[in-house]
Amino acid sequence: MSRLFIAEKPAVAAAIAEAMGGGSRREGFIQVGQDRITWCIGHLLRLKEPHEYDEALSQMATGRPAIGSGAVANGAIGRQGRTGATEERHWFAEGSL
Numbered sequence: 306m307s308r309l310f311i312a313e314k315p316a317v318a319a320a321i322a323e324a325m326g327g328g329s330r331r332e333g334f335i336q337v338g339q340d341r342i343t344w345c346i347g348h349l350l351r352l353k354e355p356h357e358y359d360e361a362l363s364q365m366a367t368g369r370p371a372i373g374s375g376a377v378a379n380g381a382i383g384r385q386g387r388t389g390a391t392e393e394r395h396w397f398a399e400g401s402l
Contacts, residue, residue: 306339307339307340307341308339308340308341309340309341309342309343310340310341310342310343311342311343311344311345312342312343312344312345313344313345313349314344314345314346315344317344318334318335318342318343318344319335321342322335322337322342325337325338325340325342326338328340328342
């Protein structure tokens with residue numbers, strides 16, 4: 306059974322083909338065994354505009370983080386990396402320093 310893989314761009318298609326053991330490039334696709342990898346040109350997806358999340362965000366205010374911050378004004382978040390060390394990132398509300 307053959308499969309079709311659709312990549313974002315030719316370089317990604319080449320990387321997929323390499324990961325699958327390599328293949329031969331043809332006109333508009335790469336053949337890897339019975340599988341074909343093709344690509345698109347241009348963006349397949351786009352980010353939502355702020356007003357698509359919330360109409361109140363159609364006029365961006367400089368003192369308010371745009372999306373995903375909720376009611377957080379000042380704070381720190383931590384995440385544990387692969388080494389086990391914790392990386393901490395800080396953010397501050399405008400005018401709080």
